Amino acid sequence: MAAWLWLRCILGPQLQRIHRSPDPQRPDGRAGRRGWNYQPRGLEKHTDGILGWASTLWSLSYYSSPLLLCYLYRKGYICSSKLVPVSQYVGTVLVCLLGVACLRGWERWRNSEYVQFISLLEQTKKNNTPENKKKLRCYDFDFSHWPVDFSWSEVSSQKLTKAGVSLLRSEPRLRGAADSVLHSIRTLPCHVISFLIAHSFGRRMLYPGSVGLLQKAMRPMLQQGQARLIEEFDGQRNKLKACDGNEIDTMFVDRRTNGGRKGQTLVICCEGNAGFYEVGCMNTPLEGGYSVLGWNHPGFGGSTGVPFPQNEANAMDVVIQFAVHKLGFQLSDIVIFAWSIGGFTATWAAMSYPEVQALVLDASFDDLLPLALKVMPDSWRPLVQHTVRQYVNLNNAEQLLKYQGPVLLIRRTKDEIITTTGPEDVMSNRGNDLLLRLLQFRYPKIMTDEGVRAVRHWLGATNPLGEATVYSAYEVDDDWCVSVLQSYQADKDVLFPWTVGEDMAMEGRRQLALFLARKYMRNFETTHCTPLPASEFHSPWRL
Incomplete structure (x- = not known):
């Protein structure tokens, strides 16, 4: 039993904070006391620091790998005689890091707070009851270990494309099969370059919030924002599984019991390209007294995946399904609120679920292409047009025209x-x-x-x-x-x-x-x- 628990402590997630426990004597179920940050003991703190630095160096190496490989090639290090010592060095580093992880697990095993948490996490994974989940919500830890609360497959009956939910797409118009083949051959280099741009620096320029280093820098602010939502507003964190397999990190604040008329309306918030629900536009309707559901883009915060348009729409779809089938709201009770680039998922939701009550777009745009052309050299214009239309076609205006309901634009x-x-x-x-x-x-x-x-x-x-x-x-x-x-x-x-x-x-x-x-x-x-x-x-x- 002790060996099993030690292994769980080695492989377990990093614990950040212990939120307050609900006070059973309070009828409204609000917080009985404020939470506190988890305090690792000396050895766990130092080993956490070592593993954290190793993770940061790996991220830096990953993002700089093209330049690094070019430098090593020019210096003659990429050859069989040089690779063997390098592989031995890497193996030694990995063994050392494994030893550091074992030491951290041993120190966690000696900490009663961590042992109580990891035991509850394992119990919840085996028996995911509402009572266990309620207790688990009192902890803030690595979200990849959080059990799934809702999956699109539980209720989805709509027809999906091969990639997921349906998107508006502009198909090229060609005269015939011969023209199609010639066109494909002629545009192949452009397709390859566009793909590389979109999947490398293009996506990161468009969604800087998905860059791991930025998230590491913002982590204290995000943890503070999340603690505020949970401890002051009794927020409920949930993990949703979209149809593409991505796991979406969400936060729900329920005001239906004591929020009056506004509390009966659910505002689903779509954040900007560097926004997170912990510190983003979710606070605006929250201060206004509405029930609020915030979610993070794929690749942001606890959400997995990358924020390409198809993944974004898949994520928005499961958020709406969760609001209707798990939280109990009608579509006519839902207002979609978006800031900046969040207008893409908001207009997609309004187009795909026209019964929603209303749509509010703050500081949003009609089409990404003019803004992309603004920041790129004029000589790149054809390449930028092809890349945007093919891979990041955020066509907000086209989607908005499919919605018949009330709309408010904030400029x-x-x-x-x-x-x-x-x-x-x-x-x-x-x-x-x-x-x-x-x-x-x-x-x-x-x-x-x-x-x-x-x-x-x-x-x-x-x-x-x-x-x-x-x-x-x-x-x-x-x-x-x-x-x-x-x-x-x-x-x-x-x-x-x-x-x-x-x-x-x-x-x-x-x-x-x-x-x-x-x-x-x-x-x-x-x-x-x-x-x-x-x-x-x-x-x-x-x-």
Whole structure:
């Protein structure tokens, strides 16, 4: 028994924190006491440090391996006579690290807190009861050892593609089989280079939060944020298994019991390209009193995999399935909230689950390609276009047009990330293009050339005074606009696009265009990465 326990301590996960235990005397089930960081003893602390440095050096070697291999080749180290001593040296290092791991396991075996934790973890893996899982949630440890709480296979009945859930894809149009073969041969080098770019530095530039070294640097902040969610808000951490096998790290805060009307609404949050639910946009609806479900992109935090579009959509799908089938929310109770690049998964969810209550997109864009072209050399333009369209086609606008429900866009007027010329030029903000695409699809007879010009005039305003000046210059009558739209809706009751404004004078179309633009978009005078206050989080406008 002692040998078995020692082996478990050697192979067990690193324990970070012991959260409070629920106090049975409190009727609301909230925390009985605050948690505390796990304190490893002297030998365990030192061996943890050695293994941590070894992991960091391995990560550095992995990311620098192309340059390192070129250097070793030029120095003549890559040959049979030199490889044998190197392999012996590597073997010695591995044996030493194994000895360090055994010493760490022995010191853990002598620590009652770790022994209690590892015994509970093994018991939960054998008998995954709600009671065992509730006790296990009182510990923060390496999430790869956490048992799966929900799998897509438990409820999924939808038709999946070979890769997973369905995505919008742009297929090349060719005249015939011969053209297809010639085209494939001609574009083969471009395909190879695009694949290498997308799977090496391209993906890491697009999603820096998936880089292991960055996550190591942010670990104390993430652990503090997670402790806050669990200990102050009674958050529940869950592991979901997507249809591609990736495990998704999620956090759920339930406000249905004592949160009032807002607590009955679940806000699912989609983070940015360097955002984590522990410190990301999940805090905005949380402070607003909503029930909230946050999740980390594949490759972020405790989630496995890499954040390519297909994996992102697969992850979002299992998050929604979990919310409906395990947490007990209806789709009509769910609001999808996204910040920045999270707009891709949010618009995919709205397109694939059109019954969701509403969609809120903060500092998001219409299409990745213009932003990718901004940061790459002009000579790379054809290669960048091919790489984006083939491997990271974040086509938010196309997906958004498939959704019929209420939408709110939040534009940062000092945004420096999703502008193509700079934060001082608000007209280059790609959120403008997202709004125009949405309005032109839903109200094509209103968004004629005159309507588009009026909306662009309004978008050029960078503060409330400028917005009000433009609005009054066009003499917009809000009551008249509402009555026109309600009358059309009552008579037609049809899905978008609407033909309202078809027989209207130019002044009327301008008024309606500006009215709709102000209802679908709100400005927030700040930069891209400033957290959105709860006061700026609103339910989208409904007619």
